[in-house]
Amino acid sequence: MNRDEAFEELKIRLNHKDILRHSLAVEAVMKEFARYYDADVEIWGLAGLLHDIDIEKTAGDPEKHSIVAAQIIENFDIDESIIYCIRSQNDYHTIPRKRKMDKVLYAANHLTHLITYCADKLPDNNLSDVTPKMVLENISKSDIEGINIEHIKHYIELNITLLEFVEITLNAMQKNFDNTKM
Template identity: 30%
Template sequence: MADTPVSHPALSREGALELMRAWTASESLRSHMLAVESAVAAYARHYGEDETLWRVTALLHDFDYERYPEPSESGHPFVGVAYLREQGFPEEVLEAILGHADYSGVPRRSRLAKVLYACDELTGLITAAVLVRPDKDIGNLELKSLKKKFKDKAFARGVSRDDVVRGAQELGVELWEHAAFVLRAMQEDAEVLGLGGDRA
């Protein structure tokens, strides 16, 4: 996950990571943003987009959630986006972050916004499916197992299946092709995500 130089001074993975950690103490929330980063960055490479810009967007999409969890204009993601705007972040980043929250009313027009939304809830489902495994190793999680977890409404109740389906539809990708793509991306970053299993 090396940083790559970009023209905009506000855009660097390390800077985004530092900001995310400064605003977020929860390890599980940090891990979520890293998981979304893995998936979004893989799509950036797939589509030939600016990987650094996409990584920054993913890393910061929930950075204000811990401090301002309420879904309102005085909460997430509005507070975080206002802060990022003051820091000079590009509108493409800000619109994508606003768009990942349905209640914001901001349409997901850009490919980045659609990818962020499509990966957000899905990475949560994948992470939950890994953590209930005895080996806690994402490398051993198969798509068929993920399908079963998806259909089991009692599993990971906080993950909106409707959002997962809508995300794939908006992106124009078949649901399980999308899930397989995101799973592979997270498997490639297993160690960074802390999902490489128990190595003791």
């Protein structure tokens, strides 16, 4: 399955534009980290793009999230590592995150939400105005609705600093959504 085919499958299943936009943001971040770790950019990108393909179908039942996604994408001609990565993102399933790809998806998924939250707090909601400092200041908050700060803290498993993790994630989002509102 190529990226365009995956995107079409995603659009069939996601009706909410913010969820679709989040999937695109996570795809961009995963690709950036694949380059950083000299890994397969296409595979990492597909994992990011498809990680929430089931989110509308499993809304209200978080225990099914990611398992249903895996069931959906098992029907695609797709690398098994993507299926595993998507399964491992949900703590309910206690699937070990073994590879860097699994660990990046787990931590960066919520960091993209936090960066969007930071953009939404700005007068023009402009992503290009978000700075690493703004993001770091908000990581210490534990009461931001829908953002699991504990997931973000797993950046430590990637052998990089928190600042590097934030900068890579923010840069990927800004490159792909420059001068746009998140």
